[in-house]
Structure formats: structure tokens, C-alpha cells
Amino acid sequence: MDYETPQFFTVMQYAARADRDVVDMVSGNPDWEPPTALRDGLREYADGDVSDFQYPPSVGLTPLRDEVAERRGVDRSRVLVTNGAGEANHLATTGALDRGAGSEVVMTDPVYPYYAGRATLLDAESTYVSADETGQLDPADVREAASDGTAAIVVNSPNNPTGAVYPPETTEALVAVAEEYDAVLVSDEVYDHFDYTGTFESPLSAESDHVVATNSFSKSMAVTGFRVGYAVFPPEDGPMGDLVERARTRHMIQNVTGSRPAQYAVLRALRETPPEYYERNRERLRERIDRFTDALDRAGAAYTTPAGSFYVIARFDGFPGTMENVERLVDEAGVAGMPGEAFGESRADWLRFALVTPRVDEAAERLADYLG
Amino acid sequence: MDYETPQFFTVMQYAARADRDVVDMVSGNPDWEPPTALRDGLREYADGDVSDFQYPPSVGLTPLRDEVAERRGVDRSRVLVTNGAGEANHLATTGALDRGAGSEVVMTDPVYPYYAGRATLLDAESTYVSADETGQLDPADVREAASDGTAAIVVNSPNNPTGAVYPPETTEALVAVAEEYDAVLVSDEVYDHFDYTGTFESPLSAESDHVVATNSFSKSMAVTGFRVGYAVFPPEDGPMGDLVERARTRHMIQNVTGSRPAQYAVLRALRETPPEYYERNRERLRERIDRFTDALDRAGAAYTTPAGSFYVIARFDGFPGTMENVERLVDEAGVAGMPGEAFGESRADWLRFALVTPRVDEAAERLADYLG
Numbered sequence: 001m002d003y004e005t006p007q008f009f010t011v012m013q014y015a016a017r018a019d020r021d022v023v024d025m026v027s028g029n030p031d032w033e034p035p036t037a038l039r040d041g042l043r044e045y046a047d048g049d050v051s052d053f054q055y056p057p058s059v060g061l062t063p064l065r066d067e068v069a070e071r072r073g074v075d076r077s078r079v080l081v082t083n084g085a086g087e088a089n090h091l092a093t094t095g096a097l098d099r100g101a102g103s104e105v106v107m108t109d110p111v112y113p114y115y116a117g118r119a120t121l122l123d124a125e126s127t128y129v130s131a132d133e134t135g136q137l138d139p140a141d142v143r144e145a146a147s148d149g150t151a152a153i154v155v156n157s158p159n160n161p162t163g164a165v166y167p168p169e170t171t172e173a174l175v176a177v178a179e180e181y182d183a184v185l186v187s188d189e190v191y192d193h194f195d196y197t198g199t200f201e202s203p204l205s206a207e208s209d210h211v212v213a214t215n216s217f218s219k220s221m222a223v224t225g226f227r228v229g230y231a232v233f234p235p236e237d238g239p240m241g242d243l244v245e246r247a248r249t250r251h252m253i254q255n256v257t258g259s260r261p262a263q264y265a266v267l268r269a270l271r272e273t274p275p276e277y278y279e280r281n282r283e284r285l286r287e288r289i290d291r292f293t294d295a296l297d298r299a300g301a302a303y304t305t306p307a308g309s310f311y312v313i314a315r316f317d318g319f320p321g322t323m324e325n326v327e328r329l330v331d332e333a334g335v336a337g338m339p340g341e342a343f344g345e346s347r348a349d350w351l352r353f354a355l356v357t358p359r360v361d362e363a364a365e366r367l368a369d370y371l372g
Numbered sequence: 373m374d375y376e377t378p379q380f381f382t383v384m385q386y387a388a389r390a391d392r393d394v395v396d397m398v399s400g401n402p403d404w405e406p407p408t409a410l411r412d413g414l415r416e417y418a419d420g421d422v423s424d425f426q427y428p429p430s431v432g433l434t435p436l437r438d439e440v441a442e443r444r445g446v447d448r449s450r451v452l453v454t455n456g457a458g459e460a461n462h463l464a465t466t467g468a469l470d471r472g473a474g475s476e477v478v479m480t481d482p483v484y485p486y487y488a489g490r491a492t493l494l495d496a497e498s499t500y501v502s503a504d505e506t507g508q509l510d511p512a513d514v515r516e517a518a519s520d521g522t523a524a525i526v527v528n529s530p531n532n533p534t535g536a537v538y539p540p541e542t543t544e545a546l547v548a549v550a551e552e553y554d555a556v557l558v559s560d561e562v563y564d565h566f567d568y569t570g571t572f573e574s575p576l577s578a579e580s581d582h583v584v585a586t587n588s589f590s591k592s593m594a595v596t597g598f599r600v601g602y603a604v605f606p607p608e609d610g611p612m613g614d615l616v617e618r619a620r621t622r623h624m625i626q627n628v629t630g631s632r633p634a635q636y637a638v639l640r641a642l643r644e645t646p647p648e649y650y651e652r653n654r655e656r657l658r659e660r661i662d663r664f665t666d667a668l669d670r671a672g673a674a675y676t677t678p679a680g681s682f683y684v685i686a687r688f689d690g691f692p693g694t695m696e697n698v699e700r701l702v703d704e705a706g707v708a709g710m711p712g713e714a715f716g717e718s719r720a721d722w723l724r725f726a727l728v729t730p731r732v733d734e735a736a737e738r739l740a741d742y743l744g
Contacts, residue, residue, distance in 0.1 A: 006624060009430050029426035042418035042633060046411050054401035054596045058381050083455055086628035118625050224426045225632030250377060253490050256458035259599030259631030261414060 006113040007342050014327060015336035023363040024351040026336045028160065030222035031286060035277050038221055041268030045261050047334065056259045059248060064267040068230050072204060079245055081276040083258050085190045086114060088214035088231035091247040093118055093152050096184035098246055102151035107175045108137055110161055110343035115154045126149065130346055134304055139173030144210050149182040158191035158200060161223025161313050161343050161352045163306020168201045175203050179364040187213045191309040196286060200308065209234040217266045219277065228264035285310050288355040295364025301372045313340060315349045316371040321351045333370035335363045378485040379695065379714050386699060387708035398708045398723040400532065402594035404656060407649050410593055412638030417633050431620060436639040437475040440602050443574040444576060446677050452619055453602050455630050457487060457562045460586035460603035465490055465524050468556035470618055474523035480509055482715035483531055487526045496523065502718055504675055507534025511545030522555040523531040530563035530572060533685050533715050533724040535678020540573045542689045550582040559585045563681040564652045568658060572680065581606040584615065589638045594649065598634035657682050660727040669737025671744045685712060685722045688743040693723045705742035708736045
């Protein structure tokens with residue numbers, strides 16, 4: 001599989017061009033409403049002074065960094081606002097490689113394709129550690145795969161595509177591996193508001209100098225197109241203090257700064273959105289998971305029930321998760337998913353379906369009719 | 373001078389913290405109104421469907437690329453929408469270096485510090501060609517500086533900080549040098565709407581496979597904080613067709629995509645804003661240039677009268693353009709500019725003033741009182 005160019009946009013475009021009704025379960029684009037305060041924030045911004053339309057600080061609007069710092073229990077100096085979690089992951093990984101303490105990036109299989117494409121783009125050595133059938137990671141496997149040449153270990157929990165939520169023991173053990181090999185544990189936490197187990201814990205809580213936590217408001221506020229994310233780096237005055245400094249410089253050279261209307265709207269939403277908003281979205285997804293997996297049961301498909309995030313990966317006998325089969329499903333069944341092979345060899349027989357449509361039963365029934 | 377971290381944000385923050393009234397002439401942040409249609413576009417977007425809040429295509433909103441392609445007279449496939457001209461320049465320069473056809477970046481002195489910082493970050497060899505006193509560039513000097521090891525020649529006309537507008541002969545000769553050495557001419561044209569001579573011509577019109585034109589709406593629409601820019605690459609089916617492909621991949625890995633509310637608002641403004649809007653802004657700046665340079669005359673300062681962009685660089689006897697002197701001017705004269713040394717050795721005796729305030733006479737008089 002060519003990881004270099006992640007295939008999400010390709011499949012979305014294919015589905016959009018189809019000559020029939022298609023239930024779109026390709027992307028991680030939420031179909032539910034953003035917070036009311038987010039729309040209000042944009043309206044307010046549109047009427048603002050022209051000075052509000054100019055460069056925000058390169059590291060992000062100060063009150064937005066303050067809100068993030070408070071929620072994450074860290075000093076503001078550790079927070080860099082980025083162009084979504086994508087840029088946060090890019091800065092964290094590039095920074096880990098730039099230290100000169102290794103040229104290898106350890107990832108999981110299945111993997112979120114952007115991590116793999118990034119490692120390739122950056123000429124890093126890519127090592128994959130297999131997750132088990134349920135998506136869980138054995139830290140002993142990660143320890144075995146890692147070495148003194150490891151620059152970064154990139155993980156994602158709650159996980160896309162498996163839906164796994166790593167237990168605190170896994171997270172703690174991963175931090176220990178990163179410390180042991182003087183590597184950076186890059187913890188991508190964009191689905192932290194979609195943990196149905198209530199057990200998710202960020203490795204940030206280990207207070208290790210070897211952790212960079214990345215996140216965005218794309219999923220939690222249903223605004224993947226806004227591009228507001230952040231990274232929390234190790235303390236500036238600690239042994240890994242150069243990571244945040246390098247990231248600030250690269251961010252400035254690469255992007256100058258992030259988009260201010262989006263930051264402004266997210267800031268207002270962050271301040272004013274009650275916990276019920278997030279709980280309502282989780283509840284909606286719990287229901288969709290139930291309905292989709294019930295229909296998959298009726299279709300005789302194998303699948304994993306997500307403990308977090310909002311994807312279900314499913315396997316239909318004799319119908320491997322290739323791009324070709326994904327296109328057939330679009331054209332012949334009217335359901336668009338992502339090919340499992342896009343996430344790694346271990347899921348080559350699988351398809352990933354994003355539960356970002358109210359038509360999950362209909363989709364599962366179409367799949368059953370076509371593949372059952 | 374440390375180019376690695378451009379100093380704009382540092383000086384802006386210093387000026388903002390000052391314990392007195394300061395006329396801010398540091399940044400290129402316009403103080404005039406954005407197009408009415410831009411504010412309307414944001415308001416309209418705020419009320420849009422949730423699907424409009426999700427990922428735009430990685431290469432940018434299709435109608436926005438169409439509008440750009442039409443204005444630039446190129447095929448849409450050549451247009452990549454970026455996070456401001458900053459990202460466009462980053463992708464163009466990185467792409468030129470990634471070709472393996474050279475590791476040197478040729479720039480001008482004085483230079484826009486981001487170009488220099490980028491070359492350093494990318495481990496490129498940096499070569500500077502001196503502009504003359506008025507900011508004009510002799511293509512023969514560029515030809516002499518260039519070699520088979522040259523990957524990119526990065527120019528900016530209308531120029532920041534000199535205000536020079538290169539005549540078409542210069543532009544054509546620069547294209548020829550890029551072709552001769554199999555290099556990429558990166559033409560940063562963010563001030564194209566601020567050409568007071570009417571003579572500016574983009575090297576794109578040469579229809580060479582060795583030109584990448586970069587631009588943004590930051591200055592022309594007075595929205596530096598929106599981060600909407602673009603690059604026009606050589607045709608995909610030409611000898612340099614891999615440039616656009618590489619840029620798309622890097623853009624996707626680095627940023628996933630740009631911020632959609634900003635793209636949406638810019639699109640509407642691009643469609644609906646009459647030429648008078650841009651002419652009015654030029655007229656305002658022409659007046660400010662006159663008033664500021666008149667006051668500089670009275671103060672006995674040397675300066676260049678800009679033919680384009682909106683900066684005046686000035687020299688006061690015995691007061692070189694160091695960061696220390698800039699801080700003294702903030703604290704003791706109440707005027708904030710940029711140190712000339714930030715733009716290169718050749719302007720180390722100079723200070724750069726951005727005409728982004730109606731208080732230009734007042735600023736010049738303060739300078740005269742303090743330094744005269």
C-alpha cells in the first residue's frame with residue numbers, strides 16, 4: 001500500500017461522483033451540529049474590528065492557549081496552537097527526528113495513514129507493531145521493536161481505525177519505553193471526547209519529559225474543516241525543552257500562524273459549551289454503534305465494537321478491503337467506506353465504516369444484501 | 373543576525389507591552405477595512421450546513437481554485453490553496469530542494485527573513501545577491517551567483533522591505549537564469565495589488581516550467597490572520613510536473629488542508645469585490661507615502677520612496693537599525709518599526725516602517741524630534 005498520499009480524499013471524491021445514492025461512511029467528518037457558541041463566535045468575529053482580522057500570535061491566540069493549558073493542567077508555554085492535529089503530529093514527529101537521537105518512527109499496525117505517510121516523507125525508518133484483533137497494543141511488543149535508534153513512538157487512543165481505548169497500564173508502559181530509549185511518545189488524542197469506557201487517560205498525566213500530546217477540536221466540536229488543533233510539549237526548562245522551541249520555529253516558517261476566525265470561534269465554544277453537548281454526541285454514537293453492529297450481526301459479518309472513536313471495522317467473507325472493492329461497494333451497494341488495506345496489512349481483509357451518518361441501519365442492510 | 377526565527381512577532385509583542393502610546397509600524401498588518409463581501413461571507417458561513425464545516429478538499433475549495441485559475445490564466449490543476457503565502461513559499465522551496473537538482477537557495481539582500489529562515493531550516497546553502505540602493509536587482513548578478521547547484525531563486529516583487537517593483541526585463545531575465553540552471557524561480561507576489569507604477573508583471577506570463585508563483589489574500593484583502601494563499605505550479609504534464617504533485621502530498625501530510633471558513637469568506641470577496649476597493653487602498657497608501665516621506669525630509673533622514681508594497685526604509689545618522697535601537701524607539705520616541713538588520717547586512721543601518729497606520733505624520737515627527 002502506498003501510504004505516501006493518504007487515500008481519504010480520493011475515496012470521498014469517488015463517492016461524491018457516484019451516479020447513485022451513496023451512504024457516506026468514508027471520512028471522519030461528523031454530521032452532527034457544532035456547539036451553538038461556535039456559530040455565535042463566528043458571527044461575532046465577522047463584525048469585529050479589522051485588527052482582529054490580522055495575524056494572531058504565531059503560537060496561537062493567548063486566551064485559547066490559556067483555556068487549553070488549564071484543561072490539560074500544564075503551563076501555557078508548553079501549548080502550541082496548530083493547523084489541526086495534523087500539523088501538531090507533524091511538528092512533534094519532525095521535532096523528535098531533528099533531535100538527532102534516532103531516525104526510526106515506531107507505529108502500530110493498523111496505522112492511521114498520515115503517520116505512515118509522514119514517516120516516509122521525512123525519510124524515517126518505519127517500524128510497525130501489530131495490535132491484536134481488538135486493536136489493543138502490547139507494550140512488550142513495542143519495547144521489543146524499539147531501540148536506541150527510535151526517535152518517536154506514535155500512538156492514537158481512542159484509536160482510529162480499531163476503536164480501541166488503551167488502558168492506563170498500556171499508556172504508562174508506553175511512556176516507560178519512550179523514556180528507556182530516549183524517544184518521544186507522540187500521543188494523538190483527537191478522539192478523547194469519544195471514549196465510551198470512561199477509562200481513557202492521556203500519557204500527559206505521567207508528567208514525563210518524553211511525551212507530546214496532540215489534539216484538535218475537529219472531532220469534539222464537529223469542525224474538521226476549521227483546522228484548529230494543538231500540541232502540548234514537555235516543559236521548556238526540562239531536558240527535552242528544545243522540542244517546543246523547535247516546533248515553534250518550524251510552525252512559524254511553515255505556516256507563519258494559524259487561521260484566526262477559526263481559533264476565535266473555537267475559543268468561544270470552548271468557554272461556553274456545557275458537558276452535555278459532548279455527552280449528547282457520545283450517546284448518539286453509542287446508539288449508532290448498536291444499530292450498525294446489530295445489522296452486521298444479521299449480515300454474518302465479523303467486526304470490532306468500538307470502545308472509543310466512531311469507526312467500525314468489519315470483514316465480509318471473500319470480500320477483502322481493497323480500493324477496488326471499496327469502489328464496487330460505492331457503485332453496486334451504495335455504501336462508501338475506507339479500504340482496510342489503507343491502514344496496514346493486518347486489516348487488508350477489512351473495511352472501515354465511519355458512523356457519521358444517521359443512515360447506519362440502511363447502510364448495514366445494503367451491505368448485507370450485497371455481501372450476505 | 374539570526375534569521376532562523378523571524379523577529380516580527382517579537383517586535384510586535386515588545387511594542388504592545390510598552391508603557392506609553394506607540395505608533396505601530398512594525399508588521400504588514402493592514403489597518404484598513406477588508407472587502408464588505410468578506411464579512412458577509414463569514415456571516416453566511418456561520419449559518420451554513422454542518423457539512424460546510426468539514427474538511428474542504430486538501431488542495432482547497434474547488435470554486436476558489438477556479439477563481440484563482442481564471443485570474444492567473446492557468447489550468448486549475450496547477451493551483452494549490454495554502455495556509456497563506458508562507459506555506460506556498462515553503463512548499464515551493466521545499467519542492468525545489470527535493471528534486472535533487474541542487475541544494476542552494478539564491479535570495480536577495482535585503483531579504484524577507486522568512487525566506488532566509490526557511491533555507492536554514494531546510495539545510496540549504498544560502499546565497500544572497502545584493503539589490504542596489506533602490507532595491508532593484510541586476511539579473512547579471514543573479515546569473516553570476518547561480519550555478520548547477522541552485523535549486524531555487526526566491527524573489528519578491530513588489531518588494532518587502534525595499535518597495536522596489538522589478539521591471540519586466542528583470543523578471544524575464546530571472547526566468548532565463550532559472551531555466552539555464554534547471555532551478556525554480558519562486559516568485560512571491562503578495563504585494564501585487566500594491567504596485568503604484570502599473571508596470572508589475574508576474575514571471576508566470578513567461579509560461580516557463582521553471583516558475584512557481586505564490587500569493588495570498590492577506591494584504592490585498594487586509595486579512596493577514598485568515599491564512600489563505602496559493603501557489604501556481606508548472607503544468608502537471610510538463611517536465612516539472614512533479615513539483616505540484618510533491619507539493620500536494622507535503623501539504624496534505626503537513627496540514628491536511630486549509631481552514632474552510634477563511635477560504636469561504638475569501639472566495640465570496642474575490643467574486644464580489646469591485647476594482648475600486650483595491651484602487652482605494654492604493655490611493656490611501658500613496659497619500660501616506662507622501663506624508664511620511666515629507667516628514668522624513670524635514671527630519672533630514674535618508675529613505676527610499678516605495679514604488680510598490682507599503683514599507684519605507686529610512687536611515688537616521690548615527691542610529692543603526694539594530695533590535696536594541698528599535699526597542700529604544702518604542703520606549704523613548706513612541707514609534708515601533710522593524711530593525712533593518714533583520715532583512716540583511718546591507719540594510720543594517722536602516723529601519724523599516726510599515727505604513728499601516730493613519731498616524732504616519734505623527735510617527736515621522738516623533739522620529740524627527742527624537743533623532744533630528
